[in-house]
Amino acid sequence: MPGLLRGIARTAIVAGTASSVAGRVQRRQARKFADRDAEIAAQRERAYEEQMAPPAPYPAAAPAPAPGGGTDVITQLKELAQLREQGVLTDDEFAAQKARILG
Structure with missing residues (x-):
């Protein structure tokens, strides 16, 4: 056992x-x-x-000049400055558009 x-x-x-x-x-x-x-x-x-x-926003394009030269340079520069102040344009975009307008 x-x-x-x-x-x-x-x-x-x-x-x-x-x-x-x-x-x-x-x-x-x-x-x-x-x-x-x-x-x-x-x-x-x-x-x-x-x-x-959400996708990244596309950078806003600068306003195109009116055909026939209807707006003058000062008005275009003021419009660009307003867009930059509103945050639509960055400083680099503003500088590029300004250079394009001034020649």
Whole structure:
């Protein structure tokens, strides 16, 4: 009988150890897969936000001179200055248009 009890005890210990190890492996894999899934979801969310972001506005073009020279240089420069003050033109765009008007 003592040999039988030892065999049963040994079997119970081996089974308990195997169950414990299998549980740890399963929990570790579950954490790994959950982390991977969270990273994939975060990447998809970032890609969606980038895709849904409004496009950058196109720079506004300076007003074209009236055909036939109907407006004079001073009026054109005043209009450009107003556009720059309103934020429609950047300083670089203003300088380029000013140089174009002045020749």
